[in-house]
Amino acid sequence: MNALLKKRETLLRRMMACSEFLRGSITSVCSTCNRAACICGGKKIKKAYRLTYKDTEQKSRTVYISRDQLPVARGMLANHARMRKLTEELFEINIAIFKGKLKP
Ligand SMILES: [Zn+2]
Numbered sequence: 001m002n003a004l005l006k007k008r009e010t011l012l013r014r015m016m017a018c019s020e021f022l023r024g025s026i027t028s029v030c031s032t033c034n035r036a037a038c039i040c041g042g043k044k045i046k047k048a049y050r051l052t053y054k055d056t057e058q059k060s061r062t063v064y065i066s067r068d069q070l071p072v073a074r075g076m077l078a079n080h081a082r083m084r085k086l087t088e089e090l091f092e093i094n095i096a097i098f099k100g101k102l103k104p
Pocket of ligand 1 (some may be wrong): 030031032033034035037038039040041
């Protein structure tokens with residue numbers, strides 16, 4: 001049981017490290033025509049980035065991401081994947097602790 005609680009502590013610390021997360025997906029559009037498939041016909045296409053996600057009411061939301069914030073946003077999306085994995089691991093430990101507390 002003690003080992004499980006220790007494992008749980010470690011997991012919670014790892015969760016802290018990836019608590020800055022974003023959920024959704026990053027897409028890019030042409031910054032001039034605002035389309036994914038550019039219709040400007042030019043050679044130099046400047047891209048604009050955005051994060052699309054669903055809110056608690058399952059409504060689609062869009063947040064624009066500046067070029068310099070792009071790596072930050074990508075890192076935060078990766079944190080979400082880590083967080084989900086850690087949540088599953090935490091669940092496994094919680095189940096084991098819960099089972100250990102059951103009286104025969
Ligand atoms: Zn365009």
